Structure formats: C-alpha cells, structure tokens
Amino acid sequence: MSRARWWLIGGATGLVVVAGGLWLWQSTALSSTPEHAALDYLHALESGDPDAVAATGMKVSTSALDAFDAATALIEEARVTSVREDADGASAAVDIEFVLGDAAQGGQLRLGVVDGRWSVDATGLGTVTVDSSIGSEVAIGDATMPVGKSIPLLPAIYTVAAAPATLLDGDSSVSVLPGGKTAATVDAAVRPEATAAAQDQLDDHLETCTAPATAEAEGCGIRIPWGTEFREVSGIRYRIDASPTITLTPTGFTAEGGALVATVTGTGVNGESRTTTYRTDSWTLRGDISFTADGLVLSPW
Known part of the structure; x- marks a missing residue:
C-alpha cells in the first residue's frame, strides 16, 4: 500500500476522532448539572448580555431581553448555596444568593431537562406591574409594556x-427578583412637545372639518345658526382665519380662540335661493386625549 493511501486513511481516522470528540463535548455540555446550569444563568445575568441569557436555553421573550439590555443595575456576587434534584431526575431546585443594588438577596430557581439540557424555568424571571398617571404604555429603554399588566x-x-x-x-x-412580583407607579407629566404635536393633529382634523359639505361635521365645534334663515342647505364653504389654540390636561384638551367663516348656500325660508356668510371669533373644541407608545390621539367631542 502506498504511503499516500496510508496518509489518507490516517487523515480520515483523525477526522472521525475529532468529530467524535466534538459530539462528546456537546453531549456533555447539554447534560450539565443543575448547579452548572444555574451558575451559567446567574453569570449571564451578571454580564448584562441578553444574548448570553438566551444562550442558556431559558425561554425569555424578546421584549424581556430588550428591556434587560437597558437595565440600570445588574446582580453581582451570585452563587449557588444548595441543590436538590427531584426523584424524577429531570427537575431540581437550586437555592441562590446574590447582591442587587447593594442589597443582599436570596432566592430559588427551578430547573428542568429540555432536549437533554438542564435549563432554568420561569422561576428565573420576576414580574412587574406598572401604572402610570398618563398614558397606556411605559418604556424600559426601547422596550414598551402595557400599563396595568403583569410583565x-x-x-x-x-x-x-x-x-x-x-x-x-x-x-x-424598580427591582426585579427571581420569582418576585413587583409593582411601580410612574408619575407622568405632559411635555411641551406634546402640546405642539397635539396642535398639529388638531390642525389636520380642522382641515377635514372644514371641507365643503351640506351639514356641520360632528366633533368640530361648528354650530351655524342657519335654521331661522334657511329652509334647506345645499352647500357650506369654510375659511379658517385662525385655528383654535390647544391646551392639554392629562386626559383631555381644550382648543379656544379660533376664527371661522362659513358661507351657506341653499333655499331661504321664503323659498328663494339664499347665500349667507357667518363668522365666529370664538371657535372652540373640546375632547379627550390618549397617549400610546408611539404618540398621542385626540378624540374631539
């Protein structure tokens, strides 16, 4: 047999050995002990790296990982103090200690075997319920969460x-602990930018309100006293001389001081064609305002 052939056989054998070693390493990694799995999870939390947390095999939502990326303080000095495997050999309880925000904390993680790998279950998470004096959403970094819902x-x-x-x-x-439930309240206030955004939205609404029509639009603060002068109206044309200026409260708005001209065409009470122009310098609207994660919504009455 030639030396070249012996070399090829030897190389193939080496590949088999390497492949076998790789499989053995992966198998061992996936079959780690509950203590190792718990420590992997704790070290991932200490790192502040969402990808490291996901790599532990724990089921975590994308929104929770996004929020974790914006955490203001992480756990430190984490350690496992005791491990108790259940009789089924597929679940375990691990007691832990750590420091968070300069305060010593303790807790317990439950682990199970998933696809041959020990992983921390939902006990590794805490839940937070946040209320806000204004708005339907709150934010942690770029992640948003609904008000009043346990997250x-x-x-x-x-x-x-x-x-x-x-x-x-x-x-x-807010501090979140493994298996803990936490509530928080955000005392929110309206920024000046909200008033500017609301005025822009109101102005767009008023453009719709003042499109040519045959009757006053609802939710526009328009009341034309044509009832005593017209038997029938065939058209109304508007001109905005000044938009009402908006003022916000946490839940509503008032817009005052607008100037509006309306020219009404139709049939007068005497049966003849009639055109009359009306003007008000106290055009006013009121309504509700709501804030979402993306902006604000006006709901004029």
Whole structure:
C-alpha cells in the first residue's frame, strides 16, 4: 500500500476522532448539572448580555431581553448555596444568593431537562406591574409594556419611564427578583412637545372639518345658526382665519380662540335661493386625549 493511501486513511481516522470528540463535548455540555446550569444563568445575568441569557436555553421573550439590555443595575456576587434534584431526575431546585443594588438577596430557581439540557424555568424571571398617571404604555429603554399588566422580566434594576418619552416626562426605578412580583407607579407629566404635536393633529382634523359639505361635521365645534334663515342647505364653504389654540390636561384638551367663516348656500325660508356668510371669533373644541407608545390621539367631542 502506498504511503499516500496510508496518509489518507490516517487523515480520515483523525477526522472521525475529532468529530467524535466534538459530539462528546456537546453531549456533555447539554447534560450539565443543575448547579452548572444555574451558575451559567446567574453569570449571564451578571454580564448584562441578553444574548448570553438566551444562550442558556431559558425561554425569555424578546421584549424581556430588550428591556434587560437597558437595565440600570445588574446582580453581582451570585452563587449557588444548595441543590436538590427531584426523584424524577429531570427537575431540581437550586437555592441562590446574590447582591442587587447593594442589597443582599436570596432566592430559588427551578430547573428542568429540555432536549437533554438542564435549563432554568420561569422561576428565573420576576414580574412587574406598572401604572402610570398618563398614558397606556411605559418604556424600559426601547422596550414598551402595557400599563396595568403583569410583565415577566429578567432579574435586574430597571428605570421605567412614561411613554412616549418624546411627549411625556416621568420615571420610576424598580427591582426585579427571581420569582418576585413587583409593582411601580410612574408619575407622568405632559411635555411641551406634546402640546405642539397635539396642535398639529388638531390642525389636520380642522382641515377635514372644514371641507365643503351640506351639514356641520360632528366633533368640530361648528354650530351655524342657519335654521331661522334657511329652509334647506345645499352647500357650506369654510375659511379658517385662525385655528383654535390647544391646551392639554392629562386626559383631555381644550382648543379656544379660533376664527371661522362659513358661507351657506341653499333655499331661504321664503323659498328663494339664499347665500349667507357667518363668522365666529370664538371657535372652540373640546375632547379627550390618549397617549400610546408611539404618540398621542385626540378624540374631539
């Protein structure tokens, strides 16, 4: 047999050995002990890296990982103090200790075997319920969450802010512990930028309100006293001389001081064609306002 052939056979054998070694390493990694799996999870939390958390095999939502990326303080000095495997050999309880925000904390993680790998279950998460004095959403970094709903988050300290931050001020700090339930309230306030955005939205609404029509549009603050002068109206044309200026409260708005001209065409009470122009310098609208994660919504009455 030639030396070249012996070399090829030897090389193939080496590949088999390498492949076998790789499989053995992967198999061992996937069959780690509950203690190793718990430590992997704790170290991932200490790193502050969402990808490291996801790599542990724990089921975590994308929104929780996004929020974790914006955590303001992470757990430190984490360690496992005891491990108890259940009789089924596929579940275990691990007691842990750590420091969060300069405070010593303790807790317990439950683990199970998934696809041959020990992984921390939902006990590794805490839940947060946040209320806000204004708005239907709050934000942690780029992640948003609904007000009043229990949301699972990874253990850390977070700054929860009123949303959207471009329109609302206010935040609150919240600590999330494994298996813990936490509530927080954001005392929100309307920023000046919200008034400007609301005025732009109102002006767009008023353009729709004043399109040519045969009757006053609802929710536009328009009341034309043509009833005593017209038997029938065939058309109304508007001219906005000044838009009402909007003022916001946390839940509503008032827009005052507008100047509106309306020219009404139709049949007068005497049966003859009639055209009359009306003007008001006290055009006023009122309504509700709501804030979402993306902006604000006016709902004129």
